[in-house]
Amino acid sequence: MLDNLALGFSVATTPANLAFAFLGCLLGTLIGVLPGIGPVATMAMLLPITYSLSPIAALIMLAGIYYGSQYGGSTTAILLNLPGESSSVVTALDGHAMARDGRGGIALAIAAIGSFVAGSFGTLALAAIGPMLAGVAQNFGAPEYFSLMLFGLVCATLLAAGDFLKAIAMVVAGLLMGIVGTDVNSGASRFTFGTVNLSEGIEFVIVALAFFGLAEVIGNLVQQSHRHGTISKVGRLMPNRTELRESAPAIARGTILGSILGLLPGGGAVLSSFASYMFEKRISKNPERFGRGAIEGVAGPESANNAGAQTSFIPLLTLGIPSNAVMALMMGAMMIQGIAPGSAVMTTNSSLFWGMVASMWVGNLMLLIINLPLVGLWVKLLSVPYRVLYPCIVVFCCIGVYSLNSSSFDVYLASALSVCGYLLVRLGCEGAPLILGFILGPLLEENLRRSLLLSQGNPSIFVERPISATFLALILVMLALFLLPSARKQREEAFQE
Structure with missing residues (x-):
């Protein structure tokens, strides 16, 4: 593992890759600060740009x-009680209360320390578990x-927020x-309605930009609220020994819990942060x-969401299954870069895998270095009116879509x-199950048909092979547990809380 990490750092620390890592971190912090512009929308908008980058730089x-x-x-x-990211909602509960008491700087420092510790642990977990x-x-x-892809879709459906039937409908x-x-x-031709433009299928970038870029803009414009708030005093940044001693166990528990939940299909940063907060509250004296x-x-939540964000890369890079x-x-x-996600990445393109881990x-x-010194700058960005941001986002999305095939049909x-995405959100349907179904659908169909060809049409091949049968059994167990009234009640209470 040490040799592989040495290879990874030699790739990640080249000037070009360091620059792209810095750019990604800076953009990530920026969109985390601004409510209404999440990482999914930003990544969707930047997908067309990745065509011109090397695979490692883009990733x-x-x-x-x-x-x-x-x-x-x-x-x-913490400072304004305005969570820029959904995974930071629970952080606002106690973080803003600390800021009102003049301890905003301590809350920011603990969040940064916990995030760094959890991120480092998640990276080591990826390096250790990945191979x-x-x-x-x-x-x-x-x-x-x-069977694995079917298991992933079932997990994503069961763990999705909101109504279970709506999550199933979005996956379908x-x-x-x-x-x-x-x-x-x-x-x-299937579902092309006689249109030549659909003969090659719907581009992934178009679906991602529509449901997570343009639909987000429409929703924010319709439901826009005035983002005014009193900036709490930051105060001292360095926590004392007592504060470090009180937070250390929560950081450790959040890191471990987030690392585990990040591995689950449907898990990730949001689920990890909520689970950590509920766990810390229940075990507290x-x-x-x-x-x-x-x-x-x-x-706890800040450590959990960063650990969950890091370990959610493990199923993608090793099994080729996206967890969120x-x-x-x-x-x-x-x-887009011509790389098939899965175990082959580690063997055929080890520099890319280990370069990503090290990065x-x-x-x-x-x-850790750029966030705390720039706290004042990030808070001032909230003064930028959304009416200035949304035209830029719309234009950028349209340019990105048009650049795919130089086709106005793609823009339409x-x-x-x-519009469909916005209406689905208003009906209480999440976009995450849909995008997972969209990207796994062709792979699911391909492996189903290949399996039936191998068995000459006999479906028993899925239960005769031990690994496949195990995943199918896990699906049945999860569905059985979910159908229990107590389990469904706990799920609803968890999302309401």
């Missing part, structure tokens, strides 16, 4: 945006990949959108302190899908 920059946004969201959540999972994946065939919609185009085996400035309520919408975009970026630690160090299609 380093996009990864920096993801974990950088976790840092940025905590700054405004082992990649070795297991070498034994996977078409039936195993089909994504699967149907994924099979639009020409069938590779038969050459028949004085739970009434939470919401009134408990330092554990900042240390951000990882689906990363998978799309890899496919995550470098990026976390950059974030993205516009139509963005």
